[in-house]
Amino acid sequence: MSLNWMVRMTSDLESNIVAVERVKEYSETATEAPWIVKDKQPPPDWPPKGNVEFIDYSVRYREGLDLVLRNISLEVKGGEKIGIVGRTGAGKSSMTLCLFRLLEAADGEIVIDEVKISEIGLHDLRSKLTIIPQEPVLFSGTLRMNLDPFEKYSDEEVWKVLELSHLKKFVSNQPSKLELECSEGGENLSVGQRQVSQYQPSSGPDVFNPLSRTTE
Incomplete structure (x- = not known):
């Protein structure tokens, strides 16, 4: 009975220590960029057109890893519909993550309607973009x-x-x-x-956010 109790207590301790490991991991994880940058806030009606430009853009998933996008340059006019084609791992989804700054640039810039997204707050950026995932999930x-x-x-x-x-x-x-x-x-x-049902209305001239037409 004592041996069974010791094994059980050891197993419970091993399970519970995961919470401590998780707290340690989160405390050492680098925080995201500021939510709002007051002196760099875009106009309330930004982006009015939805022009997106990648300028010699490169990105990696974390420090020390190889680049997943290397020196990408492209320009998409507002209202244009484009398709990005490539094999698995080519970086298609990575471009979407870069627009939301879930990945920060290793080099280059992304400019939306003449605003460099790296200079504005994450809330000002993400609240103006919409993405339609391949597997939509609604909240209760x-x-x-x-x-x-x-x-x-x-x-x-x-x-x-x-x-x-x-x-x-x-x-x-x-x-x-x-x-x-x-x-x-x-x-x-x-x-x-x-x-x-995941579309968001827009206060701009178009009913949808100018960038909400982009899907993976």
Whole structure:
């Protein structure tokens, strides 16, 4: 009995010490860039056009590793639809991570509507971009909450988004309309409907964020 108790206590200690290891790991992890840089905040209506430019851009996943993107230069005009093609590991997803500054540049710049994204705060950058993942996931709650989680837009703007994404008829036929309850992971919606439900309205001249058309 004593041997069984000792083995059990040792196993519990080994499991619980993971929390200490995790705290140590987080305490040594470098923090992200500032959330807001007051003297570098872009205009409220930025980006008005959605022009994206990579200028001799290089990036690596962490210090000491090889570059995953090397000296990339390209320019995408606002409203253009482009496709990035390449084999597995070519760096397609890495370009998306760079736009959100989940990866910081090793060299070069990304400029969106004449604003260098490396100079502005992460909140000012990420709140203006939208990504549609290949496997969409919705939060448990109403459809309106998923479309406008921060309640920044009016019902008219939300309905306009649904109309342009061909989901207005479906939502209009629901008894609760915008208050349609989404189950966990959006299981009561089709995959296409879940993707549309991740669009964010925009206060600019276009209903969608100018960059929200970019998918992997």
